[in-house]
Amino acid sequence: MKKVVTFGEIMLRLAPPGFLRFSQANSFDVVYGGGESNVAVSLANYGIPVDFVTRLPENDLGQCALMEMRKRGVNTQNIVFGGNRLGIYFLETGAVSRGSKVVYDRAHSAMSEIEPGMIDWKTVFKDAQWFHWTGITPAISQGAADACLEAVKVASEMGLTISTDLNYRAKLWKYGGDREAIMTELTSYCDIILGNEEDAEMHFGIKPEGISVQTEGHHVKAEAFLSVCQQMMEKFPKASKVITTLRGSISASHNTWAGVLYDGTTLYDTRQYQITDIVDRVGGGDSFMGGLIYGLLTYPEDDQNALDFAVAASCLKHTIKGDANLVTVAEVEKLMGGDASGRVAR
Secondary structure, eight states: OOEEEEEOOOEEEEEOSTTOOGGGOSSOEEEEEOHHHHHHHHHHHTTOOEEEEOEEOSSHHHHHHHHHHHHTTOBOTTOEEOSSOOOEEEEEOOBTTBOOEEEEEOTTOTTTTOOTTSSOHHHHTTTEEEEEEETTHHHHOHHHHHHHHHHHHHHHHTTOEEEEEOOOOTTOOOSOOOHHHHHHHHHTTOSEEEOOHHHHHHHHOOOOOSSOSBOTTSOBOGGGGHHHHHHHHHHOTTOSEEEEEEEEESSSSEEEEEEEEEOSSOEEEOOOEEEESOSOOTTHHHHHHHHHHHHHHHOTTOHHHHHHHHHHHHHHHTTSSSSSOOOOHHHHHHHHTTOOOOOOOO
């Protein structure tokens, strides 16, 4: 199987232990992660050959991030080095009615100072079949946006399948770039588009038509997204599939979780999972994307099965501390089959 390539920033994550607030913390737990690196780790866990491409500083923290990818089975030979620092984000984990908080410290990171020409994309894509980027990368700097555009153009020329997770982040896009214009051009190259209703509205002004997204009780309605998917396909005619996750937030500790996929003709949806006592919801969307890419590659004629795999995989991620989804295909398939008992395997 040819490889998948993901491109973005990996960061140092610092979080107070357990559910402590920042003001209570005397120490921080250390994790390395980021949207595109999380997708790469999921794919490696499922046996898919995968490259993660980024720019890292040549210091100990850059090496730690590199080692994290290597130990998860992700190829790192196309990572480039330069700059002075690794991006950082601080996470305060919420519980019940108190939501989680993220504080970014990624200005002037090695990846934010990337420029076109630093990565030889033709070499990177030589033996690849799929390229994945997210809306986080063009949000961190104009240079990162330009490098991402360079990548999608080469990937398109070389015939790769291109996917994106639109990933709107309100705390990013601070450098003055025209968000809608940048995201519209980048997304126009994509075959597979993942995004929720906030992503579609904030990036492109696309809203669900004539129906409320949520009912009372926080149940997210799949049919509300048909108009969003149709509008996205009209705006981006290259796209063959538009997908969204359906998260109902009952509390920080209890979410509902499902998914929708539209192929231009049929709207597929999934069972709704009740995720109670959430361990860590960061990376939930990335784990969905990793599961979706695996599903679409493994079941190319069965979009329903691919979508079911993605939702089950990301449901399991909510039970795992850290950014990445450290589960196996067998564990995902067990949950897909209806076994959510959590019984000890022995």
